Amino acid sequence: MSKSYDNIIIGSGITGLTIAKLLNNKNEDYLIIDKNNSVGGKLSTENHLGYELDCGFQILLEDYPNLKIFPEIYNLESKRLSSGFITIKQENFYKILNPFKNIKGLSPANTFPGFTLKDKYLLLKLILLNKKYKNKKIPVKDFLKNFGFSHTFIKNFFVSFFQGVFLSKGLNVPLKYFLFIFSLFSKSNVSIPINGIGQIAKNIASLLDSSKIIFNKEIINIGINSIKTKDGDNFNFKNLYCTDPKIEKLINKELNQEFFKDITYNGTQCFYFISDMVDINEDFIYLFPDSNNITNIYFKKASQNKLLVSVSSLSMEVSKNTIEKEILSYFSSMKNIRFLNSYKIPDALPSNPKFFNFQEKSFYKYNNNIYFAGDYLSSPCLDGAIQSGINLVESLRK
Numbered sequence: 001m002s003k004s005y006d007n008i009i010i011g012s013g014i015t016g017l018t019i020a021k022l023l024n025n026k027n028e029d030y031l032i033i034d035k036n037n038s039v040g041g042k043l044s045t046e047n048h049l050g051y052e053l054d055c056g057f058q059i060l061l062e063d064y065p066n067l068k069i070f071p072e073i074y075n076l077e078s079k080r081l082s083s084g085f086i087t088i089k090q091e092n093f094y095k096i097l098n099p100f101k102n103i104k105g106l107s108p109a110n111t112f113p114g115f116t117l118k119d120k121y122l123l124l125k126l127i128l129l130n131k132k133y134k135n136k137k138i139p140v141k142d143f144l145k146n147f148g149f150s151h152t153f154i155k156n157f158f159v160s161f162f163q164g165v166f167l168s169k170g171l172n173v174p175l176k177y178f179l180f181i182f183s184l185f186s187k188s189n190v191s192i193p194i195n196g197i198g199q200i201a202k203n204i205a206s207l208l209d210s211s212k213i214i215f216n217k218e219i220i221n222i223g224i225n226s227i228k229t230k231d232g233d234n235f236n237f238k239n240l241y242c243t244d245p246k247i248e249k250l251i252n253k254e255l256n257q258e259f260f261k262d263i264t265y266n267g268t269q270c271f272y273f274i275s276d277m278v279d280i281n282e283d284f285i286y287l288f289p290d291s292n293n294i295t296n297i298y299f300k301k302a303s304q305n306k307l308l309v310s311v312s313s314l315s316m317e318v319s320k321n322t323i324e325k326e327i328l329s330y331f332s333s334m335k336n337i338r339f340l341n342s343y344k345i346p347d348a349l350p351s352n353p354k355f356f357n358f359q360e361k362s363f364y365k366y367n368n369n370i371y372f373a374g375d376y377l378s379s380p381c382l383d384g385a386i387q388s389g390i391n392l393v394e395s396l397r398k
């Protein structure tokens, strides 16, 4: 016999959890169904040989505006990063501090070969006045060039830093979204939960009724009022909330609009190594503007004398051996480096701006009782996923 629910949410990622929390606040009944064996979706951490490895390097911007609906996140034990980055040029490392958050960032010593005083002045101007430019319809790189930044600053700061955020070398995101993220990185604290990024989802889910989340159930078919799972279960719904655009493929032919057929993604690979401790600075992310393989490296002390090395790459082809060789070329004192694991995520961040409704109505009412929500309809980050869930549930009141 089929079980019936007023509201069924497919997906226990941050979008699904947002919808569940807000329905719960309205005393509405709901059930979350996920094909995975735990909450979080893309926000996941795996324990591998005793090390907590994020399935793709991710950070939390503490000032994301929509985080306020989950105040529990601020209680997580987290490592706060310093605002700035460390970058390499011809075997020399340079620590660059964010002048907006650290006065030392204005010192002439806080520089990199080719960064000019004008670049620093323009950076402060853009931090202070970024809202003024948000409605311009122009590619990000052209905007930065027209703003007056030097070629060296664009390549070694803007591209090198933000390619790791947008997973796109071309910084191919709408200017409005770029300016929003740039402004947050300039002003907000940036942190990573000590036990991994997946803790964010686990922490949110711990405040929901665990009997209302079912795992290891993959939906394979969606009809007008019912869904079918791979293991043969049926559920009836009054309203259905789908949090992944790929779910559209499961909707019966007569209802299917092929609305999301053009969805595209930017991908990434993340490699983890363990090595003996070396003299690095765990408070900063390391950038590699001249590398074709490595976008950034984050180091974390794993024990008294061991270092966990998390390497992100935009190349979907590069091998662990190539990455290891390149790490050793930068950090020659690194001893006993050992590969732990790697994650290839071709569909990491949705990239088709056609679907982005950044800071606007960011969900899709598919028909009378089927809705889609998620970062792909809003903006490709945690804040976007939460925004989409909020907008969807708010629309139900009307």
Ligand SMILES: Cc1cc2nc3c(=O)[nH]c(=O)nc-3n(C[C@H](O)[C@H](O)[C@H](O)COP(=O)(O)OP(=O)(O)OC[C@H]3O[C@@H](n4cnc5c(N)ncnc54)[C@H](O)[C@@H]3O)c2cc1C
Residues within 6 Å of the ligand: 010, 011, 012, 013, 014, 015, 016, 033, 034, 035, 036, 040, 041, 042, 043, 055, 056, 057, 058, 059, 060, 061, 217, 218, 219, 220, 243, 244, 247, 268, 345, 347, 348, 349, 373, 374, 375, 376, 380, 381, 382, 383, 385
């Ligand atoms: C490598 C990487 C790096 C990122 N870096 C950052 C970052 O630094 N900062 C930031 O803010 N954001 C970052 N993001 C983006 C952020 O993680 C996502 O925006 C957010 O997690 C998306 O949440 P979601 O709930 O919309 O989708 P998802 O997390 O994709 O959730 C969808 C859920 O639906 C389930 N599902 C799908 N199909 C079915 C089915 N047929 N049956 C049952 N269940 C199904 C899936 O199992 C999944 O749990 C990154 C993402 C990745 C992958």
